[in-house]
Amino acid sequence: MSTSDRSERRSSQRQLTDSDDRQRNPPRSQLSKANKYQRYVSRRQMLAASGAAGVAALAGCMNDNEDEDLLDETDLDPVLEDVDYNENYEEEFEVVYPSPELNPVDDDYIFNPYHPRWNPGDLGQEFGFEYLTIYHTERSEYLPRIADDWSIDDDTLRTEVSLSEEYAWSTGEDITAHDFVTAYKLDGYMGLGMQDFVDIEEGIYAEDDYTLVIEPREEYSDMEEELWMTEWAETNLTVSEAQYGHFVEDFEEATTEDETQRVQESLINYEVSWDEVMYSGPWVFVEANEQFADQVPNPEHPIAQDWEFFQRTGMYVDEEGIQSGEVDWGDDTPEIRDVPDKYGTGPLPYDGQSFAIIFGNNDEYIRDHPEVRKAITYAVDVPYLTESTATDGTEYDEYSAGIDSLYVEDYVDADALDAMPNYAPQDTDRAAELLESVGFERSNGTWQTPEGDTWTLNFSVGNWFESHSEVISNNLQEFGIDVDHYVEEMPTWQATTRADLDFDLTVHLNYGQARNYHPYSDFDGIFNDTNLGLFTERTGIVEEDVEVPEVGNPDGDTVTFNIPAELEAMSTADSEEELVSHATNLAWVHNQLLPAAVCFPWGGGHYWVNTEDWNFDLESDDWLTSNRLTHYLLENGLERV
Structure with missing residues (x-):
């Protein structure tokens, strides 16, 4: 893709308005380790x-x-x-049925x-x-x-x-x-x-x-x-x-x-049950039994107290409830097929997260050689992965710079972006060249390590990403990499596989960050996240001092960056120019060393809503907040058509 094509494409997919004083928000980011308050237990x-x-x-x-x-x-x-x-409320209020099978009965x-x-x-x-x-x-x-x-x-x-x-x-x-x-x-x-x-x-x-x-x-x-x-x-x-x-x-x-x-x-270990908790928001659980749970408007909430509808949850199960036409709003799952015509979707806020292939540090070739990480990424058809699993209209990430692609331009120098290798389009020839440069050989269609052993990758994922990982696994196996691909229930994966770093590659959302709209938050998550951070957990892939080609020139002389110093300088930058400078340096490091392959921005807050029976306004920009459906209801209420 040419520089002009890239610039044109970036311009067409931008979803933020330009403003020097814009504010972007992660709620409470995981923070750097440089000045950790020593009283806190790890x-x-x-x-x-x-x-x-x-x-x-x-x-x-x-x-x-x-x-x-x-x-x-x-x-x-x-x-x-x-x-x-x-x-x-059952006699005097309208009832709405959400799709999640949520019921706090028996302290579930x-x-x-x-x-x-x-x-x-x-x-x-x-x-x-x-x-x-x-x-x-x-x-x-x-x-x-x-x-x-x-x-x-x-x-x-x-x-x-x-x-x-x-x-x-x-x-x-x-x-x-x-x-x-x-x-x-x-x-x-x-x-x-x-x-x-x-x-x-x-x-x-x-x-x-x-x-x-x-x-x-x-x-x-x-x-x-x-x-x-x-x-x-x-x-x-x-x-x-x-x-x-x-x-x-x-x-x-x-x-x-x-x-x-x-x-x-x-x-x-502090147990607070549904009928013991004090609620600050618009909804209060007032009933939970084996069949359903009811949430009524909070009488002390200045807006919700005027609503005349309540939610009955636990009656329907996610996409089955939508496909049957029984629910009034559905979970944020854009991939559901056979959706009845009664449902529509409002504009989609972005989440500040990106879907990424994340490399582990157990396999010595993945850990020690950026060429191997790049080869794996080139073997995956990221545009197809995006088209087949992401929300309609999502563009794949062509930079893998560590910053969400929907606002990477706001923080990274345009010349550096244009010079970054684009790992997203599948290029198996380039992938083969990179593996061979490390000493791998392909025998009978299967890649062998430099020692002559069959190269098998442990690809364990949580079940939120089953369909995504299937595409990736199929691509890698078609390329000749032996993949041990298995899917676990997400809590099990979190508590065992992720906790023990028991994978060679996995997939997740931008190192577990959510609602992050600032490069410091993104990079601090990459390096210091307490689950998958490169300095805290996946050690050995990237050191604190790294050598990469000079920024903007992949074939240039080698320069050295101290990552903690760049992070510290970014957090206290007193000008837009200084912030962009440090963000550009770390984005370049991420693109060149590729500790994770960032695939596409993750759309947040997708809801199927019943417009046949309820007066949902699908043109309103009240959908475009980090609080999603709740904010829409607080601004607009809900009435029968």
């Missing part, structure tokens, strides 16, 4: 004590139930009797965001909790929810967030700054928040009930403002001071790593 130590279920809990997503029970008894009592909801789902049975992606759980702000991916701005307004000091980045006084917990208690302080502190103590940039004990506090203050460490006071926003702005309020504040006290009183770890384990 994630590995904590998970070793918690077992496989703890691994799944901190993985960030979990769709299936785990049989292993590591729960402690709690002191919580049901609070449903304190919720002033309309008990005649637990409403503690640190627990193995918590899944933020499930409609029932994310619908139940409100955000400080949410991010609009088309307008490139944060939209207030519980936050009324905020101000950031130009010199120190001291941030004051004024909260709306209209929001309350489902039980009637006001939502205050103390609740957000509890949430930020717990995330920090669990190593999942902004503890690198903020002193968790001193830098987050409530000035009064409706004023939240966040102060970065002094060494980060010159941090780029839009990156600073990503660290706190999009916070989902899933914990209350009333139910979780005692954990903050326990963390503050802990004086040793062992004591801190015990508090972490206690928090992971």
